[in-house]
Amino acid sequence: MIPAEYLAGLGAILFCIGLVGVFTRANAIIVLMCVEIMLNAVNLNFVAGALHHGDVTGWVFTAIAIAIAAAEVAVGLAIFLALYGEHESISLDDITNLKH
Amino acid sequence: MGESKNPEMKFLIPIGLLLLFPFMRIYGGEFARGSPFDALESAFLIPLIPLLIFPIIAILGQVYNKEDWWKERFKEGGMIAICGLAIALSLSVWLAIQFFTQGTGDEDALRWNLFNWISFDVLGQTADGTWVTMEQDIALGVGIWVDPLSLMLLFVAAFLCFLICWFSLGYMNTDPINEDRNHRFYAEFVLFSAGMLGMVLADSFLWLFVFWEIMGLCSYLLIGFYYERPSAAYAAKKAFLTTRVGDVFLLIGLLILYDLYGSLDYAVIFGDPSIGGTVDAGMLKWAMLMLFIGAVGKSAQFPLHVWLPDAMEGPTPVSALIHAATMVNAGLYLVARMVPFFDVTAHGSGVEGLGDVAIIIAWTGGITACMAAMIAFVQNDIKKVLAYSTMSQLAYIFTGLGVSLWLFNNDHHHAAVIAFGASMFHLFNHAMAKGMLFMASGSVIHEMHHAHDHVSDPGDHDDDFDAQDMRNMGGLASKLPVTATAMAIGSASIIGLPLIGGFWSKEGIIAETWSATALYGASWMLFPAFLILLTAGMTGFYMTRMWMMTFAGKPKSVFAAHAHEATPWIRTPLVLLSVIALLGGFLLSLLGAVHWLGEGESLGSALGHDGTLMTVLETIKHAFLPADTFLLLITWTAVAISLVLGPMMAMRIHGGRLAKGESAHVGIAWLLPLSTRFGKSDVTALANSGVADALQRRLFFDEWYDAAVAATVIPLANVLAWFDNRIIDGAIRGIEWGSQSISGEVRKLTTGSARDYILMAVVGTLSIAALMWRVAV
Numbered sequence: 016m017i018p019a020e021y022l023a024g025l026g027a028i029l030f031c032i033g034l035v036g037v038f039t040r041a042n043a044i045i046v047l048m049c050v051e052i053m054l055n056a057v058n059l060n061f062v063a064g065a066l067h068h069g070d071v072t073g074w075v076f077t078a079i080a081i082a083i084a085a086a087e088v089a090v091g092l093a094i095f096l097a098l099y100g101e102h103e104s105i106s107l108d109d110i111t112n113l114k115h
Numbered sequence: 116m117g118e119s120k121n122p123e124m125k126f127l128i129p130i131g132l133l134l135l136f137p138f139m140r141i142y143g144g145e146f147a148r149g150s151p152f153d154a155l156e157s158a159f160l161i162p163l164i165p166l167l168i169f170p171i172i173a174i175l176g177q178v179y180n181k182e183d184w185w186k187e188r189f190k191e192g193g194m195i196a197i198c199g200l201a202i203a204l205s206l207s208v209w210l211a212i213q214f215f216t217q218g219t220g221d222e223d224a225l226r227w228n229l230f231n232w233i234s235f236d237v238l239g240q241t242a243d244g245t246w247v248t249m250e251q252d253i254a255l256g257v258g259i260w261v262d263p264l265s266l267m268l269l270f271v272a273a274f275l276c277f278l279i280c281w282f283s284l285g286y287m288n289t290d291p292i293n294e295d296r297n298h299r300f301y302a303e304f305v306l307f308s309a310g311m312l313g314m315v316l317a318d319s320f321l322w323l324f325v326f327w328e329i330m331g332l333c334s335y336l337l338i339g340f341y342y343e344r345p346s347a348a349y350a351a352k353k354a355f356l357t358t359r360v361g362d363v364f365l366l367i368g369l370l371i372l373y374d375l376y377g378s379l380d381y382a383v384i385f386g387d388p389s390i391g392g393t394v395d396a397g398m399l400k401w402a403m404l405m406l407f408i409g410a411v412g413k414s415a416q417f418p419l420h421v422w423l424p425d426a427m428e429g430p431t432p433v434s435a436l437i438h439a440a441t442m443v444n445a446g447l448y449l450v451a452r453m454v455p456f457f458d459v460t461a462h463g464s465g466v467e468g469l470g471d472v473a474i475i476i477a478w479t480g481g482i483t484a485c486m487a488a489m490i491a492f493v494q495n496d497i498k499k500v501l502a503y504s505t506m507s508q509l510a511y512i513f514t515g516l517g518v519s520l521w522l523f524n525n526d527h528h529h530a531a532v533i534a535f536g537a538s539m540f541h542l543f544n545h546a547m548a549k550g551m552l553f554m555a556s557g558s559v560i561h562e563m564h565h566a567h568d569h570v571s572d573p574g575d576h577d578d579d580f581d582a583q584d585m586r587n588m589g590g591l592a593s594k595l596p597v598t599a600t601a602m603a604i605g606s607a608s609i610i611g612l613p614l615i616g617g618f619w620s621k622e623g624i625i626a627e628t629w630s631a632t633a634l635y636g637a638s639w640m641l642f643p644a645f646l647i648l649l650t651a652g653m654t655g656f657y658m659t660r661m662w663m664m665t666f667a668g669k670p671k672s673v674f675a676a677h678a679h680e681a682t683p684w685i686r687t688p689l690v691l692l693s694v695i696a697l698l699g700g701f702l703l704s705l706l707g708a709v710h711w712l713g714e715g716e717s718l719g720s721a722l723g724h725d726g727t728l729m730t731v732l733e734t735i736k737h738a739f740l741p742a743d744t745f746l747l748l749i750t751w752t753a754v755a756i757s758l759v760l761g762p763m764m765a766m767r768i769h770g771g772r773l774a775k776g777e778s779a780h781v782g783i784a785w786l787l788p789l790s791t792r793f794g795k796s797d798v799t800a801l802a803n804s805g806v807a808d809a810l811q812r813r814l815f816f817d818e819w820y821d822a823a824v825a826a827t828v829i830p831l832a833n834v835l836a837w838f839d840n841r842i843i844d845g846a847i848r849g850i851e852w853g854s855q856s857i858s859g860e861v862r863k864l865t866t867g868s869a870r871d872y873i874l875m876a877v878v879g880t881l882s883i884a885a886l887m888w889r890v891a892v
Binding site for chain 1: 865866867868869870872873874877
C-alpha cells in the first residue's frame, strides 16, 4: 500500500507543475490542460485524505470532480472556439478584453 | 387688472368673514363656557399661519406664474397672503380681548407652553477626569408669552401687516416692472410677518433671536427685490451686514445671560425672585450692553444707522412695513424687555449699578435723534426724508427707555413707569403714523410714475426722471387729495401737534427726560434731554418741508401737473390709519395707555373714577398745565419750537399757494394760504454751504466706514484669501494630486490578461494561508 503522504506529495508537485504551466504558456489549450493537471492534483489530495482517514467520502468526491472536470473541459473548449472566431487566435497574450 | 369702479369690493366679503371668525367662536358660547380651545392656546397660530402660507405662495407662484386666474383672482399670491394675515390679525384681537376680560391672574404674563423643542443633558468633567452628567433634561421649549408690552406690539404688527398687504395689492400689482414676480414679494412678506409676530409672542430670548434673524433675512430679500438694480443689491447687502454686526453682539449677550441664569426663558429669568441676588452684576452689565448693541443694529441707531436710508431701495410697502412700522421696533422691544434686570424698586428684583448702560442707551438715542433730523433737512428723496425721520423718532423711544431704565435702577418707580409707558406709547403712535406716511409717499410715487408713463412716450424708461424726487413734485394737494390729507395728519402726529397721536407720547418722553435730569439728579441725562428738545423743533421743520415741497405751490414738473389719484386698494389703509393717527393717541391716553404699558394697570380704569368728561379735562390739564413749573416750561418750549418755529421756517422756504383754479381737500386747504404768510427767505447761500454739503453726504459716515473697512477688513480678507488659496486649497489639491498618481499606478495592475489575475489570486491565497498559519501555530 502506498502511504498517504506520498500521494499528497505527488499532488503538491503536480499542482505546482500545473501552476507553472498556467503562467508560462500562451496557448489557451495548453493552459486548460495545465488547469486539468492542477485539478487532478487536488483529486489526489482527496484520495490521500480518504486513505489517511479510512473513509470513502474522499473517493466519492474524486469521482464527482472527475465528472465535473470532463464537463468543464467541454465548456472550456467551446469558449476557445468562440474566442477563435472573435480574435483569429487563442493565444492568451492577445486576449486582454477583461480590462474593459 | 379690471378697472371697475371699486375692485376692492368683491374681495371685501371673504376677508371680512375671516376677520370675524374668532368672534363667532366667542359669541357662539364656547368662550363663556370656558372651552378648552381659548385664545391663548390658539395664539401659536398667529405666527404659524403666515409661516405655512410662505411656501404655498412661493411654490404656487413659481408654477402658475403666467396664468390669468393667478393674476386676477389670486393677485399673484396677494389674496392668499391677506387672508392669512386677516386670520392672524383676528386671532391677535381675540387674544387682546381675552387679556382684557380675564387678566393675567397672579402671573406677570399669560403663558402657554407648547412643547419642548430640544432637551438634552450637560456633560461635565470632574476633577479626576471622569465625565458625568452635570445637569439633566435641560429643555429648550416653545411657548407663548403675553403681557401688555407684547400685546401692544402684536397688535401693531398684525394690524399693519394686514393693512400694508392691502396697500400692496394696489401698489405692487399695477406696476409693470413687477410683472411675474409679485409672488416672491408676497411670499417674503408673509414670512416676515411670521417672524415679527413670532418674535413678539416668543416666551424666551432664544426664540426671540430665531425670529429676529428671520426678519433680518426677509429684510435683506425685500430690499433686494429689484435685484437687477446695482444700488438695490448693494443696499440689501449693506443692510444685512450692518445688522449682522449688531446680531453678533446680541448672540454674545444671550450667551452671557444663559451662563448667568442657566436658561433663556423669560419665565425662568424674570420669575426668579433672586434675579439680582446671586448674579454677577458686572457680567450682567456686559450682557445688557451686548443686547443693546443688537438693538442698535436692528433699530438703525447711531453708529449702526447707515443701512436704513439705503434700505429705501426696496418697494415702498416694504419700507412702510419693515423699515418704519415693525422690524425696526424689534430693537426697542428687546430693550423694553430688559426692564426686569434694571428694576430695583419694591416690586422688582433687578441688579443695582446698571445705570451706566441706561445712560449709554439715552445718549445713543439723543445723538441719533438730532443727527438724523439734521440729515433729513437736506434730503430731496421723499422716502429718504421719512427714513431719517423714522431713525429720529426711534431714537426718541430709545432715549425714553434709557431714562426709564435709569429711573428703575435708581428706585424712582413712579417716574420710571411713566417714562416706560410714554416710550412704548410713542412706539405705537409712531408705527401707525409712519406706516401711513410711507404708504402715502408710496401713493405719491406711484401716481408720479403713472403720470410719467402717461405723458412721455409709453415704454420710454430711459430718461433719468426720478419719481421719488420732491424737486419734481409740488402742487399735488389738489391732485391727490386723500394722500395729501393723510400725509398732513401723519406729519402732524410725528411733529406732535397738540391732541393728535404722537403729541401725547412725545411730550411724555421729553418731560420725563427733563424731569429725570432736573428732579431725580440724573445729571448725565442733560445732554440727551437737550438734544431731544432741539430735535422736536427740527422735526417740525423737516416734516413741514417735506409736505410743502410735495403738495404746496405750483407743479415743478409736467408730470406732477398730470398726476391723479386712481389706483384702487391704496386709499382704504390711508383713511383708516389717518383716523387712528388723529384720534388713537387721544383715546388711548384717556384710557391710561401709559400706565397700562408701564405697569399693567388695567386699561380704562381711570375712566371709572370720576366720569368721562372730568377724565378728558384731567388728561388735557395734565398734558398742558403740569403742576411743576419746570415741566410746564419744558412742555411749552417743546410745543413752541416744534409747532411754531420749525414749521414756520419750513414754510418760509417752501410754502406757496396752489396754481389758479386748483383746490385742495377742505381739511388742509387752509394750510396753503397760511404757508405764504410768513414771507420768503432765500436759502441759496445756506444750501450751497459746506454744512449742507456735509449733510447731503450724510455726515460722511459711509466714507468713514468704507475707509475703516478698507484699512482693516480688506487686508485681513486678503490674508485669509491667501490662506484659503494656498493652504486650504493647497491641501485639497495635494490630496487630489496624490490620489491621482496613486491610482495611476494601481491602474497599471489591470492588464486584462487572465494570467495576471490568476497570479494575483495565487499571491492572495498564499498570503491568506501564510496569515492563517501564523495564527494557527
